[in-house]
Amino acid sequence: MEEATTDGRVLRGEATRERVLDAAERLFAAEGFDAVSIRRIAAEAGVTLGVVGFHGGSKQKLFRTVLERRVEALNAARRARLAELRAQDATLEMRDLVDGYLTPYLDHASRGDPQWRAYARLIARIVSDDRWYPEVGGLYDPVAQEYLDAMHELRPGVPREELVTALTLTVASMLSLVASRARIAGLSGREAGGPMDYRETLIAFCLGGIEAVAAHGR
Amino acid sequence: MEEATTDGRVLRGEATRERVLDAAERLFAAEGFDAVSIRRIAAEAGVTLGVVGFHGGSKQKLFRTVLERRVEALNAARRARLAELRAQDATLEMRDLVDGYLTPYLDHASRGDPQWRAYARLIARIVSDDRWYPEVGGLYDPVAQEYLDAMHELRPGVPREELVTALTLTVASMLSLVASRARIAGLSGREAGGPMDYRETLIAFCLGGIEAVAAHGR
Protein backbone atom coordinates (compact mmCIF):
# COMPACT_ATOMS: atom_id res chain seq x y z
CA MET A 1 0.00 0.00 0.00
CA GLU A 2 3.04 2.20 0.30
CA GLU A 3 4.93 4.05 -2.36
CA ALA A 4 8.48 5.30 -2.22
CA THR A 5 9.78 8.41 -3.91
CA THR A 6 13.13 8.47 -5.65
CA ASP A 7 14.80 10.00 -2.66
CA GLY A 8 13.64 7.15 -0.48
CA ARG A 9 11.11 9.07 1.53
CA VAL A 10 8.05 6.97 2.21
CA LEU A 11 4.66 8.49 1.74
CA ARG A 12 1.45 6.75 2.38
CA GLY A 13 -0.84 9.70 2.66
CA GLU A 14 0.51 11.75 -0.21
CA ALA A 15 -0.41 9.13 -2.81
CA THR A 16 -3.90 8.85 -1.34
CA ARG A 17 -4.23 12.60 -1.43
CA GLU A 18 -3.43 12.63 -5.13
CA ARG A 19 -5.99 9.93 -5.80
CA VAL A 20 -8.61 11.96 -3.98
CA LEU A 21 -7.75 15.12 -5.88
CA ASP A 22 -7.77 13.26 -9.19
CA ALA A 23 -11.16 11.76 -8.49
CA ALA A 24 -12.55 15.12 -7.41
CA GLU A 25 -11.11 16.73 -10.52
CA ARG A 26 -12.78 14.20 -12.80
CA LEU A 27 -16.17 14.41 -11.15
CA PHE A 28 -16.22 18.17 -10.65
CA ALA A 29 -15.22 18.64 -14.28
CA ALA A 30 -17.94 16.35 -15.56
CA GLU A 31 -20.82 17.48 -13.38
CA GLY A 32 -19.95 20.62 -11.43
CA PHE A 33 -19.52 21.41 -7.77
CA ASP A 34 -23.08 21.00 -6.60
CA ALA A 35 -23.90 17.81 -8.44
CA VAL A 36 -21.00 15.88 -6.93
CA SER A 37 -21.07 14.63 -3.36
CA ILE A 38 -18.06 13.92 -1.18
CA ARG A 39 -19.27 10.35 -0.94
CA ARG A 40 -19.09 9.91 -4.70
CA ILE A 41 -15.61 11.37 -4.76
CA ALA A 42 -14.58 8.90 -2.10
CA ALA A 43 -16.03 6.02 -4.08
CA GLU A 44 -14.39 7.23 -7.28
CA ALA A 45 -11.05 7.48 -5.50
CA GLY A 46 -11.51 4.11 -3.82
CA VAL A 47 -11.24 5.46 -0.30
CA THR A 48 -13.65 5.87 2.56
CA LEU A 49 -15.63 8.98 3.28
CA GLY A 50 -13.48 10.31 6.09
CA VAL A 51 -10.30 10.17 4.04
CA VAL A 52 -11.61 12.81 1.68
CA GLY A 53 -12.21 15.12 4.57
CA PHE A 54 -8.83 14.32 6.07
CA HIS A 55 -6.91 15.15 2.90
CA GLY A 56 -9.18 17.65 1.30
CA GLY A 57 -10.80 19.51 4.15
CA SER A 58 -14.25 20.87 3.51
CA LYS A 59 -15.90 20.42 0.14
CA GLN A 60 -15.24 24.04 -0.77
CA LYS A 61 -11.61 23.76 0.25
CA LEU A 62 -11.25 20.58 -1.78
CA PHE A 63 -12.70 22.26 -4.83
CA ARG A 64 -10.41 25.22 -4.50
CA THR A 65 -7.42 22.93 -4.09
CA VAL A 66 -8.33 21.11 -7.30
CA LEU A 67 -8.64 24.38 -9.15
CA GLU A 68 -5.34 25.72 -7.83
CA ARG A 69 -3.35 22.55 -8.28
CA ARG A 70 -2.43 23.10 -11.91
CA VAL A 71 -2.29 26.87 -12.08
CA GLU A 72 1.44 27.10 -11.61
CA ALA A 73 2.20 24.62 -14.38
CA LEU A 74 0.11 26.60 -16.85
CA ASN A 75 1.47 29.94 -15.75
CA ALA A 76 5.04 28.68 -15.97
CA ALA A 77 4.52 27.29 -19.47
CA ARG A 78 3.04 30.55 -20.67
CA ARG A 79 5.78 32.61 -19.06
CA ALA A 80 8.43 30.37 -20.61
CA ARG A 81 6.93 30.83 -24.05
CA LEU A 82 6.83 34.56 -23.63
CA ALA A 83 10.42 34.70 -22.44
CA GLU A 84 11.43 32.55 -25.40
CA LEU A 85 9.73 34.91 -27.79
CA ARG A 86 11.34 37.93 -26.23
CA ALA A 87 14.78 36.34 -26.33
CA GLN A 88 14.73 35.71 -30.05
CA ASP A 89 16.05 38.26 -32.52
CA ALA A 90 13.08 38.45 -34.86
CA THR A 91 10.30 40.89 -34.19
CA LEU A 92 7.52 39.84 -31.84
CA GLU A 93 4.41 38.88 -33.81
CA MET A 94 0.84 38.93 -32.55
CA ARG A 95 0.48 35.40 -33.82
CA ASP A 96 3.26 34.22 -31.54
CA LEU A 97 1.54 35.76 -28.56
CA VAL A 98 -1.77 34.09 -29.31
CA ASP A 99 -0.03 30.81 -29.93
CA GLY A 100 2.04 31.16 -26.78
CA TYR A 101 -0.98 31.77 -24.62
CA LEU A 102 -3.24 29.10 -26.08
CA THR A 103 -0.85 26.26 -26.74
CA PRO A 104 -0.03 25.22 -23.16
CA TYR A 105 -3.72 24.83 -22.46
CA LEU A 106 -4.56 23.12 -25.74
CA ASP A 107 -1.69 20.68 -25.45
CA HIS A 108 -2.82 19.55 -22.06
CA ALA A 109 -6.48 19.57 -22.95
CA SER A 110 -6.22 17.55 -26.12
CA ARG A 111 -3.20 15.30 -26.00
CA GLY A 112 -2.30 15.17 -22.33
CA ASP A 113 -3.48 12.72 -19.76
CA PRO A 114 -7.17 12.49 -18.83
CA GLN A 115 -6.65 14.42 -15.62
CA TRP A 116 -5.44 17.46 -17.49
CA ARG A 117 -8.33 17.13 -19.89
CA ALA A 118 -10.66 17.05 -16.90
CA TYR A 119 -9.00 20.14 -15.49
CA ALA A 120 -9.41 21.96 -18.79
CA ARG A 121 -13.11 21.16 -18.77
CA LEU A 122 -13.37 22.25 -15.16
CA ILE A 123 -11.88 25.65 -15.95
CA ALA A 124 -14.26 26.02 -18.87
CA ARG A 125 -17.08 25.38 -16.44
CA ILE A 126 -15.82 27.77 -13.79
CA VAL A 127 -15.29 30.69 -16.08
CA SER A 128 -19.00 31.32 -16.55
CA ASP A 129 -19.71 31.07 -12.83
CA ASP A 130 -19.70 34.14 -10.64
CA ARG A 131 -19.54 31.98 -7.57
CA TRP A 132 -16.17 30.41 -8.36
CA TYR A 133 -14.34 32.52 -10.87
CA PRO A 134 -13.54 35.37 -8.47
CA GLU A 135 -11.83 32.92 -6.15
CA VAL A 136 -9.59 31.39 -8.74
CA GLY A 137 -9.56 33.38 -11.94
CA GLY A 138 -7.28 35.92 -10.38
CA LEU A 139 -4.52 33.35 -10.24
CA TYR A 140 -4.25 33.56 -14.01
CA ASP A 141 -4.40 37.33 -14.17
CA PRO A 142 -0.70 38.17 -13.62
CA VAL A 143 0.42 36.17 -16.64
CA ALA A 144 -2.48 37.53 -18.66
CA GLN A 145 -1.22 41.00 -17.79
CA GLU A 146 2.25 40.11 -19.08
CA TYR A 147 0.76 39.03 -22.38
CA LEU A 148 -1.34 42.17 -22.43
CA ASP A 149 1.82 44.21 -21.94
CA ALA A 150 3.40 42.49 -24.91
CA MET A 151 0.28 43.05 -27.00
CA HIS A 152 0.33 46.68 -25.99
CA GLU A 153 3.95 47.06 -27.10
CA LEU A 154 2.97 45.58 -30.41
CA ARG A 155 -0.05 47.82 -30.96
CA PRO A 156 0.70 50.93 -28.89
CA GLY A 157 -2.19 52.94 -30.26
CA VAL A 158 -4.91 50.58 -29.06
CA PRO A 159 -6.57 51.30 -25.71
CA ARG A 160 -5.70 48.67 -23.18
CA GLU A 161 -9.32 47.92 -22.45
CA GLU A 162 -9.84 46.88 -26.05
CA LEU A 163 -6.93 44.48 -25.76
CA VAL A 164 -8.32 43.14 -22.50
CA THR A 165 -11.64 42.45 -24.16
CA ALA A 166 -9.93 40.77 -27.09
CA LEU A 167 -7.86 38.54 -24.83
CA THR A 168 -10.91 37.66 -22.75
CA LEU A 169 -12.80 36.64 -25.86
CA THR A 170 -9.77 34.66 -26.97
CA VAL A 171 -9.73 32.74 -23.72
CA ALA A 172 -13.47 32.18 -23.93
CA SER A 173 -13.07 30.80 -27.44
CA MET A 174 -10.30 28.52 -26.29
CA LEU A 175 -12.33 27.15 -23.41
CA SER A 176 -15.45 26.71 -25.47
CA LEU A 177 -13.57 24.69 -28.02
CA VAL A 178 -12.62 22.17 -25.35
CA ALA A 179 -16.23 21.94 -24.28
CA SER A 180 -17.80 21.99 -27.73
CA ARG A 181 -15.92 19.58 -29.94
CA ALA A 182 -18.74 17.10 -30.05
CA ARG A 183 -21.26 19.84 -30.79
CA ILE A 184 -19.24 21.25 -33.68
CA ALA A 185 -19.00 17.81 -35.19
CA GLY A 186 -22.75 17.46 -34.82
CA LEU A 187 -23.54 20.79 -36.42
CA SER A 188 -21.30 20.11 -39.38
CA GLY A 189 -22.79 16.68 -39.80
CA ARG A 190 -19.78 14.42 -39.43
CA GLU A 191 -18.11 12.41 -36.73
CA ALA A 192 -15.48 13.92 -34.46
CA GLY A 193 -12.15 13.45 -36.14
CA GLY A 194 -8.71 13.10 -34.68
CA PRO A 195 -7.57 14.90 -31.57
CA MET A 196 -8.11 18.65 -31.73
CA ASP A 197 -8.55 19.20 -35.46
CA TYR A 198 -9.74 22.66 -34.67
CA ARG A 199 -6.60 24.02 -33.14
CA GLU A 200 -5.47 25.88 -36.24
CA THR A 201 -8.95 27.18 -36.85
CA LEU A 202 -9.10 28.41 -33.28
CA ILE A 203 -5.82 30.26 -33.52
CA ALA A 204 -6.80 31.77 -36.86
CA PHE A 205 -10.10 32.91 -35.39
CA CYS A 206 -8.58 34.48 -32.29
CA LEU A 207 -5.74 36.11 -34.16
CA GLY A 208 -8.11 37.57 -36.73
CA GLY A 209 -10.36 38.76 -33.94
CA ILE A 210 -7.56 40.46 -32.04
CA GLU A 211 -6.20 42.16 -35.15
CA ALA A 212 -9.68 43.36 -36.04
CA VAL A 213 -10.21 44.80 -32.57
CA ALA A 214 -6.81 46.44 -32.73
CA ALA A 215 -7.65 47.98 -36.09
CA HIS A 216 -11.06 49.05 -34.87
CA GLY A 217 -9.61 50.61 -31.72
CA ARG A 218 -7.56 53.01 -33.88
CA MET B 1 -55.32 37.83 -6.42
CA GLU B 2 -56.79 37.49 -9.87
CA GLU B 3 -55.71 39.10 -13.08
CA ALA B 4 -57.79 39.70 -16.14
CA THR B 5 -56.50 39.71 -19.69
CA THR B 6 -57.60 42.30 -22.22
CA ASP B 7 -60.16 39.95 -23.70
CA GLY B 8 -61.78 39.51 -20.31
CA ARG B 9 -60.72 35.95 -19.67
CA VAL B 10 -59.80 35.36 -16.06
CA LEU B 11 -56.67 33.48 -15.24
CA ARG B 12 -55.56 32.64 -11.81
CA GLY B 13 -53.13 29.84 -12.56
CA GLU B 14 -51.41 31.27 -15.59
CA ALA B 15 -50.11 34.32 -13.77
CA THR B 16 -48.80 32.13 -10.97
CA ARG B 17 -47.11 29.89 -13.48
CA GLU B 18 -45.28 32.87 -14.95
CA ARG B 19 -44.14 33.96 -11.53
CA VAL B 20 -42.78 30.50 -10.86
CA LEU B 21 -40.96 30.35 -14.18
CA ASP B 22 -39.53 33.84 -13.65
CA ALA B 23 -38.25 32.94 -10.20
CA ALA B 24 -36.76 29.70 -11.48
CA GLU B 25 -35.14 31.56 -14.35
CA ARG B 26 -33.49 34.04 -12.01
CA LEU B 27 -32.19 31.48 -9.57
CA PHE B 28 -31.08 28.90 -12.12
CA ALA B 29 -29.25 31.62 -14.02
CA ALA B 30 -27.45 32.88 -10.93
CA GLU B 31 -26.50 29.57 -9.36
CA GLY B 32 -27.17 26.66 -11.69
CA PHE B 33 -29.51 23.70 -11.63
CA ASP B 34 -28.04 21.77 -8.73
CA ALA B 35 -27.49 24.67 -6.38
CA VAL B 36 -31.12 25.77 -6.46
CA SER B 37 -33.83 23.89 -4.62
CA ILE B 38 -37.51 23.84 -5.48
CA ARG B 39 -38.18 25.30 -2.07
CA ARG B 40 -36.06 28.34 -2.81
CA ILE B 41 -37.81 28.81 -6.13
CA ALA B 42 -41.12 28.70 -4.32
CA ALA B 43 -39.96 31.29 -1.82
CA GLU B 44 -38.55 33.52 -4.56
CA ALA B 45 -41.84 33.30 -6.43
CA GLY B 46 -43.88 33.88 -3.28
CA VAL B 47 -45.82 30.64 -3.55
CA THR B 48 -45.91 27.44 -1.58
CA LEU B 49 -43.86 24.37 -2.37
CA GLY B 50 -46.61 22.36 -3.98
CA VAL B 51 -47.47 25.10 -6.45
CA VAL B 52 -44.07 24.80 -8.11
CA GLY B 53 -44.66 21.12 -8.68
CA PHE B 54 -48.18 21.77 -9.89
CA HIS B 55 -47.14 24.28 -12.55
CA GLY B 56 -43.62 23.14 -13.28
CA GLY B 57 -43.71 19.40 -12.85
CA SER B 58 -40.48 17.79 -11.78
CA LYS B 59 -37.39 19.89 -11.24
CA GLN B 60 -35.89 18.71 -14.53
CA LYS B 61 -39.08 19.47 -16.40
CA LEU B 62 -39.21 22.91 -14.84
CA PHE B 63 -35.65 23.61 -15.88
CA ARG B 64 -36.30 22.51 -19.43
CA THR B 65 -39.41 24.65 -19.59
CA VAL B 66 -37.43 27.70 -18.50
CA LEU B 67 -34.81 27.02 -21.13
CA GLU B 68 -37.35 26.51 -23.88
CA ARG B 69 -39.59 29.41 -22.99
CA ARG B 70 -37.66 32.06 -24.88
CA VAL B 71 -36.23 30.04 -27.74
CA GLU B 72 -38.92 30.97 -30.22
CA ALA B 73 -38.58 34.70 -29.61
CA LEU B 74 -34.84 34.56 -30.29
CA ASN B 75 -35.20 32.34 -33.32
CA ALA B 76 -37.90 34.56 -34.76
CA ALA B 77 -35.83 37.72 -34.28
CA ARG B 78 -32.85 36.12 -35.98
CA ARG B 79 -34.93 34.80 -38.83
CA ALA B 80 -36.55 38.20 -39.32
CA ARG B 81 -33.14 39.88 -39.53
CA LEU B 82 -31.93 37.36 -42.06
CA ALA B 83 -35.04 37.77 -44.17
CA GLU B 84 -34.61 41.54 -44.01
CA LEU B 85 -31.04 41.26 -45.19
CA ARG B 86 -32.00 38.99 -48.04
CA ALA B 87 -34.82 41.29 -49.13
CA GLN B 88 -32.63 44.33 -49.54
CA ASP B 89 -30.96 45.12 -52.84
CA ALA B 90 -27.38 45.58 -51.65
CA THR B 91 -25.06 42.61 -51.47
CA LEU B 92 -25.11 40.51 -48.34
CA GLU B 93 -22.13 41.31 -46.14
CA MET B 94 -20.55 39.07 -43.54
CA ARG B 95 -20.81 41.89 -41.06
CA ASP B 96 -24.58 41.96 -41.46
CA LEU B 97 -24.78 38.26 -40.72
CA VAL B 98 -22.72 38.54 -37.57
CA ASP B 99 -24.71 41.54 -36.48
CA GLY B 100 -27.99 39.82 -37.28
CA TYR B 101 -27.15 36.78 -35.25
CA LEU B 102 -25.70 38.54 -32.22
CA THR B 103 -27.94 41.56 -31.88
CA PRO B 104 -31.18 39.89 -30.75
CA TYR B 105 -29.32 38.22 -27.93
CA LEU B 106 -27.28 41.28 -26.95
CA ASP B 107 -30.31 43.55 -26.98
CA HIS B 108 -32.16 41.33 -24.59
CA ALA B 109 -29.12 40.63 -22.45
CA SER B 110 -28.05 44.20 -21.97
CA ARG B 111 -31.00 46.53 -22.29
CA GLY B 112 -34.02 44.29 -21.84
CA ASP B 113 -35.78 43.39 -18.66
CA PRO B 114 -34.00 41.49 -15.90
CA GLN B 115 -35.70 38.23 -16.84
CA TRP B 116 -34.17 38.28 -20.27
CA ARG B 117 -30.82 39.12 -18.76
CA ALA B 118 -31.19 36.14 -16.46
CA TYR B 119 -32.07 33.94 -19.41
CA ALA B 120 -28.99 35.12 -21.27
CA ARG B 121 -26.82 34.19 -18.31
CA LEU B 122 -28.58 30.85 -18.05
CA ILE B 123 -27.80 30.01 -21.64
CA ALA B 124 -24.18 31.01 -21.13
CA ARG B 125 -24.10 28.57 -18.24
CA ILE B 126 -25.76 25.74 -20.11
CA VAL B 127 -23.54 25.88 -23.14
CA SER B 128 -20.54 24.49 -21.29
CA ASP B 129 -22.54 21.68 -19.74
CA ASP B 130 -22.81 18.31 -21.42
CA ARG B 131 -25.71 17.40 -19.19
CA TRP B 132 -28.02 20.14 -20.44
CA TYR B 133 -26.85 21.40 -23.77
CA PRO B 134 -27.87 18.32 -25.75
CA GLU B 135 -31.42 18.70 -24.49
CA VAL B 136 -31.81 22.30 -25.48
CA GLY B 137 -29.01 23.48 -27.73
CA GLY B 138 -30.58 21.71 -30.64
CA LEU B 139 -33.48 24.13 -30.55
CA TYR B 140 -31.16 26.84 -31.81
CA ASP B 141 -29.53 24.72 -34.49
CA PRO B 142 -32.04 25.21 -37.35
CA VAL B 143 -31.57 28.98 -37.37
CA ALA B 144 -27.83 28.57 -36.98
CA GLN B 145 -27.94 26.39 -40.07
CA GLU B 146 -29.73 29.13 -41.99
CA TYR B 147 -27.03 31.59 -41.07
CA LEU B 148 -24.41 29.03 -42.00
CA ASP B 149 -26.07 28.67 -45.39
CA ALA B 150 -25.85 32.41 -45.89
CA MET B 151 -22.22 32.42 -44.82
CA HIS B 152 -21.54 29.60 -47.22
CA GLU B 153 -23.10 31.54 -50.09
CA LEU B 154 -20.86 34.44 -49.21
CA ARG B 155 -17.64 32.40 -49.01
CA PRO B 156 -18.31 29.39 -51.23
CA GLY B 157 -14.75 28.13 -51.16
CA VAL B 158 -14.60 27.61 -47.42
CA PRO B 159 -15.39 24.14 -46.04
CA ARG B 160 -18.60 24.17 -44.08
CA GLU B 161 -16.94 22.73 -41.01
CA GLU B 162 -14.66 25.75 -40.81
CA LEU B 163 -17.67 28.01 -40.88
CA VAL B 164 -19.36 25.91 -38.22
CA THR B 165 -16.34 26.26 -35.98
CA ALA B 166 -16.20 29.99 -36.60
CA LEU B 167 -19.88 30.42 -35.76
CA THR B 168 -19.52 28.30 -32.64
CA LEU B 169 -16.63 30.43 -31.46
CA THR B 170 -18.68 33.51 -32.25
CA VAL B 171 -21.52 32.29 -30.08
CA ALA B 172 -19.11 31.37 -27.32
CA SER B 173 -17.63 34.86 -27.44
CA MET B 174 -21.07 36.40 -27.32
CA LEU B 175 -22.10 34.35 -24.30
CA SER B 176 -18.86 34.93 -22.47
CA LEU B 177 -19.23 38.65 -22.85
CA VAL B 178 -22.53 38.55 -21.01
CA ALA B 179 -20.92 36.57 -18.23
CA SER B 180 -17.63 38.44 -18.09
CA ARG B 181 -18.37 42.14 -18.13
CA ALA B 182 -17.36 42.61 -14.52
CA ARG B 183 -14.17 40.62 -15.04
CA ILE B 184 -13.10 42.62 -18.08
CA ALA B 185 -13.59 45.81 -16.15
CA GLY B 186 -11.46 44.37 -13.36
CA LEU B 187 -8.64 43.28 -15.64
CA SER B 188 -8.48 46.64 -17.34
CA GLY B 189 -8.50 48.40 -14.01
CA ARG B 190 -11.57 50.58 -14.24
CA GLU B 191 -15.20 50.46 -13.26
CA ALA B 192 -17.83 48.91 -15.48
CA GLY B 193 -19.21 51.64 -17.69
CA GLY B 194 -22.60 52.03 -19.32
CA PRO B 195 -24.65 49.13 -20.60
CA MET B 196 -22.74 46.87 -22.96
CA ASP B 197 -19.84 49.08 -23.96
CA TYR B 198 -18.23 46.07 -25.51
CA ARG B 199 -20.81 45.35 -28.16
CA GLU B 200 -18.84 46.92 -30.98
CA THR B 201 -15.65 45.31 -29.82
CA LEU B 202 -17.39 41.96 -29.72
CA ILE B 203 -18.72 42.29 -33.24
CA ALA B 204 -15.35 43.45 -34.51
CA PHE B 205 -13.67 40.49 -32.86
CA CYS B 206 -16.10 37.90 -34.20
CA LEU B 207 -16.17 39.37 -37.67
CA GLY B 208 -12.39 39.51 -37.82
CA GLY B 209 -12.24 35.95 -36.56
CA ILE B 210 -14.70 34.65 -39.13
CA GLU B 211 -12.95 36.41 -41.99
CA ALA B 212 -9.61 35.06 -40.83
CA VAL B 213 -10.97 31.52 -40.67
CA ALA B 214 -12.51 31.94 -44.11
CA ALA B 215 -9.20 33.17 -45.50
CA HIS B 216 -7.31 30.40 -43.77
CA GLY B 217 -9.70 27.74 -45.04
CA ARG B 218 -8.73 28.62 -48.62
Place this chain on the structure above:
DNA sequence: TGACAATTTATACGCTCGTACAGATAGTTT
Protein backbone atom coordinates in the same frame (compact mmCIF):
# COMPACT_ATOMS: atom_id res chain seq x y z
C1' DT C 1 9.91 -3.14 21.95
C1' DG C 2 7.14 0.46 23.13
C1' DA C 3 5.70 5.18 22.62
C1' DC C 4 4.16 8.38 19.30
C1' DA C 5 2.20 10.48 15.19
C1' DA C 6 -0.03 9.89 10.83
C1' DT C 7 -3.59 7.85 8.55
C1' DT C 8 -7.79 5.16 7.87
C1' DT C 9 -12.29 3.22 9.41
C1' DA C 10 -16.87 3.32 10.94
C1' DT C 11 -20.64 5.61 12.59
C1' DA C 12 -23.69 9.26 13.92
C1' DC C 13 -26.00 13.92 13.82
C1' DG C 14 -28.83 17.40 12.07
C1' DC C 15 -30.35 19.14 7.72
C1' DT C 16 -32.18 19.79 3.23
C1' DC C 17 -33.57 17.64 -0.71
C1' DG C 18 -37.32 16.04 -4.53
C1' DT C 19 -41.59 14.09 -4.63
C1' DA C 20 -46.16 12.72 -3.50
C1' DC C 21 -50.77 13.39 -1.81
C1' DA C 22 -54.97 14.28 1.02
C1' DG C 23 -57.66 17.89 1.96
C1' DA C 24 -59.02 22.94 1.69
C1' DT C 25 -60.43 26.75 -1.34
C1' DA C 26 -62.15 29.20 -5.19
C1' DG C 27 -64.22 29.79 -10.01
C1' DT C 28 -67.14 27.88 -13.34
C1' DT C 29 -70.88 25.39 -15.01
C1' DT C 30 -75.33 23.17 -14.69
Place this chain on the structure above:
DNA sequence: AAACTATCTGTACGAGCGTATAAATTGTCA
Protein backbone atom coordinates in the same frame (compact mmCIF):
# COMPACT_ATOMS: atom_id res chain seq x y z
C1' DA D 1 -77.61 25.85 -5.00
C1' DA D 2 -75.12 21.88 -6.17
C1' DA D 3 -71.74 19.55 -8.71
C1' DC D 4 -67.42 19.92 -10.82
C1' DT D 5 -62.83 21.26 -12.00
C1' DA D 6 -58.72 23.93 -11.36
C1' DT D 7 -55.70 25.63 -8.11
C1' DC D 8 -53.51 25.96 -3.72
C1' DT D 9 -52.08 24.48 1.22
C1' DG D 10 -49.94 21.66 4.50
C1' DT D 11 -47.55 17.80 5.69
C1' DA D 12 -45.05 13.65 5.41
C1' DC D 13 -41.53 10.30 3.70
C1' DG D 14 -37.29 8.29 2.50
C1' DA D 15 -32.91 9.43 0.75
C1' DG D 16 -28.74 11.72 0.52
C1' DC D 17 -26.13 15.52 2.04
C1' DG D 18 -21.66 17.82 4.64
C1' DT D 19 -19.41 17.42 8.69
C1' DA D 20 -17.50 15.76 13.01
C1' DT D 21 -15.31 12.31 15.86
C1' DA D 22 -14.02 8.16 18.51
C1' DA D 23 -11.75 4.08 17.74
C1' DA D 24 -8.75 1.09 15.00
C1' DT D 25 -4.74 0.62 12.23
C1' DT D 26 -0.27 1.49 10.37
C1' DG D 27 4.45 3.25 10.01
C1' DT D 28 8.33 5.68 12.37
C1' DC D 29 11.61 6.38 15.64
C1' DA D 30 13.59 6.52 20.40
